Amino acid sequence: MATETRHIIVWIDRPAADVYRFVANPENLPAWASGLGHGIEKVDGTWMVDTPMGRVQVSFVGSNVLGVLDHLVTLPSGESFCNPMRVLADDEGSEVVFTLRRRDAQSYEEFCADVETVEADLARLKLTLESA
Template identity: 55%
Template structure:
């Protein structure tokens, strides 16, 4: 069993607006620095130039439940599953991202990963709230 950490932020926008923006792979470079500064479709796959190198990102099918899960296939061939949700919260929403400690990951690596994801969620919040 791996260790998980749930990171979240409240966004002062309706859940459907947040989901519509965050579920569009073309928007990923604007808010998810961990996946890199660019993403493009190559032979039907979404490919990003990330800090780890070229990665393939496979997104959950569009759905009415706010599920933004995605798999990231690293240059090594390892695939990392990333659970993510947009949850309605009154007139706003909460975005929850679950990180899991990968085998061999140190406490410092896990903390850095969590900090990077939290920064991405804050960027998403600021973009969608117009800050």
């Protein structure tokens, strides 16, 4: 069970549908989610990402109209964890909320480093979408 949770939020000056469509496409991960890894490919219907921990599997929840972008990450060890993520409409723009949970075996310092990585990834997402 997680011992700590952080909701990391960024506001993006783009309609929620645009943000959702971009983030929901796993092929766009290298453009904004470098914290997850680099290089993504679909192997036998499964999205695989090269990370410092090795190749991990990433599975997004199915397409939906609610802005839910939850994704399951499975490490080479077989350990899996869910990353809840949402795109919320906010007038003409969007709010992206990423929920990061500290895993049992993760130190506080490792968790803080993950928080910083997700913050940087969401800042990159904002920059990518607002400059398009």
